Amino acid sequence: MVWKISDETAYDTLGDEVRLTINGVTIRAPQDQSLLVTARQNGFEIPTLCYHRDLPSEGQCRLCVVEIGEHPRTQIVNSCTYPTQAGLVVQTHSETVVQSRRIVLELLLARTPKAKLIQELAAAHGVYESRFKTDDPEELCILCGLCVRTCREVVGVSAISMKGRTPDKQVATPFMEKSSACIGCGSCAFVCPTNVIPYTEKDGIRTIWGRDFELQACNVCGNYIAPKYQLEHWAKITGDPVETFCVCRDCR
Amino acid sequence: MDLPRLETILSRYEGESADLIPVLQDIQDAYSYLPKEELHVVSERLQVPLTQIYSVATFFKMFSLIPKGKHQIKVCTGTTCHLKGSHRVAESLSHRLGVEVGYTTKDMQFSLDTVGCLGSCAQAPVMMVDDKYFGRTTVDKVPKILKLYK
Numbered sequence A: 001m002v003w004k005i006s007d008e009t010a011y012d013t014l015g016d017e018v019r020l021t022i023n024g025v026t027i028r029a030p031q032d033q034s035l036l037v038t039a040r041q042n043g044f045e046i047p048t049l050c051y052h053r054d055l056p057s058e059g060q061c062r063l064c065v066v067e068i069g070e071h072p073r074t075q076i077v078n079s080c081t082y083p084t085q086a087g088l089v090v091q092t093h094s095e096t097v098v099q100s101r102r103i104v105l106e107l108l109l110a111r112t113p114k115a116k117l118i119q120e121l122a123a124a125h126g127v128y129e130s131r132f133k134t135d136d137p138e139e140l141c142i143l144c145g146l147c148v149r150t151c152r153e154v155v156g157v158s159a160i161s162m163k164g165r166t167p168d169k170q171v172a173t174p175f176m177e178k179s180s181a182c183i184g185c186g187s188c189a190f191v192c193p194t195n196v197i198p199y200t201e202k203d204g205i206r207t208i209w210g211r212d213f214e215l216q217a218c219n220v221c222g223n224y225i226a227p228k229y230q231l232e233h234w235a236k237i238t239g240d241p242v243e244t245f246c247v248c249r250d251c252r
Numbered sequence B: 001m002d003l004p005r006l007e008t009i010l011s012r013y014e015g016e017s018a019d020l021i022p023v024l025q026d027i028q029d030a031y032s033y034l035p036k037e038e039l040h041v042v043s044e045r046l047q048v049p050l051t052q053i054y055s056v057a058t059f060f061k062m063f064s065l066i067p068k069g070k071h072q073i074k075v076c077t078g079t080t081c082h083l084k085g086s087h088r089v090a091e092s093l094s095h096r097l098g099v100e101v102g103y104t105t106k107d108m109q110f111s112l113d114t115v116g117c118l119g120s121c122a123q124a125p126v127m128m129v130d131d132k133y134f135g136r137t138t139v140d141k142v143p144k145i146l147k148l149y150k
Helices: A035-041 A095-111 A116-124 A146-155 A187-191 A228-238 A242-246 B003-011 B017-031 B036-046 B050-059 B079-083 B086-097 B139-147
Strands: A017-022 A025-030 A065-068 A075-078 A089-091 A161-163 A170-172 A199-202 A205-208 A211-217 A224-227 B071-076 B110-115 B127-129 B132-134
Touching: A017 A035, A025 A035, A035 A065, A065 A095, A075 A095, A095 A116, A146 A187, A161 B050, A211 A228, A224 A228, A224 A242, A228 A242, B003 B017, B003 B036, B017 B036, B017 B050, B036 B050, B071 B086, B079 B086, B086 B110, B086 B127, B086 B139
Parallel strands: A017 A089, B071 B110
Antiparallel strands: A017 A025, A065 A075, A065 A089, A161 A170, A199 A205, A205 A211, A211 A224, B071 B127, B127 B132
């Protein structure tokens, strides 16, 4: 078998190739790569909500569970945080796994009954209603933490974080006030799977997390590019003057 | 802001991000809560984003962002204490102090909280005032315990 490097992995950071079995098929994969990536690269479908290839896995959603080990000593683990190891026997769609995913979806459906993504995913797994109690029927946030991780890892400003603990856990800015660290880039709203982060743009002003950001217009065509703070942030990381970024991508 | 006081606390540590929780604990002990301005300074000194500090401060029950009373009363509601009737002790305390669980009396003398487990199940139901444990508490013993601190 020719090993194909998927764009999902940084290959140079991975260990030696090892053999393991997924759903009865022997495959080869780099050691310590997450089981989720290994399975997906080999064509085994595993549903996820909180996984993103550009972000570190946190194992929040519990939808990617798989069964490892041999009967009767098997174990349910998060495939996104479990490393690929030699000789592992993995089941991605065993009865226990499917049942676990259904329960996770039932819980998610009870939390966010109106979230379209959850409804569709649940329906795909044969879950149409939940046995659990709904606290807030309007709730849309599934607490996957993608926004928090994106802000911290990709944008690099860390303007939002999780506040409190369940059942009152929520995504918030420090002290629930306007965050001075926020650059108004909107990456959190972009990455959010249920589109719950409110964000408006009107007359050159973008409002997000309770703060107004003045948008910079392109020096050539006049279309809005991004908030001024974001361009300054870019200038700071790259070391280039801010003016470099005041021309939009189409006009460059 | 009382900067020298905060400096005394910060000087006990190396100033690494791993010191965050011990620093917050010391601030909580010294101020009886975590003042906002102080947390901004801690964030700068330890190189920890304010968001992470806020996350930690709101996650653990030992931290509070609003001022706590002089004496902290913690009533255990762990499994054993719960079965031994700790909710009645909490109710009695709440009644006698005139505050709901989770709040502080108007004179800032007592803060009443329930906690998950105090690790002393053999003496259930357990309550704690500041650093002192009171085992096998009953509703009858509540006024006697409170008297020690009034």
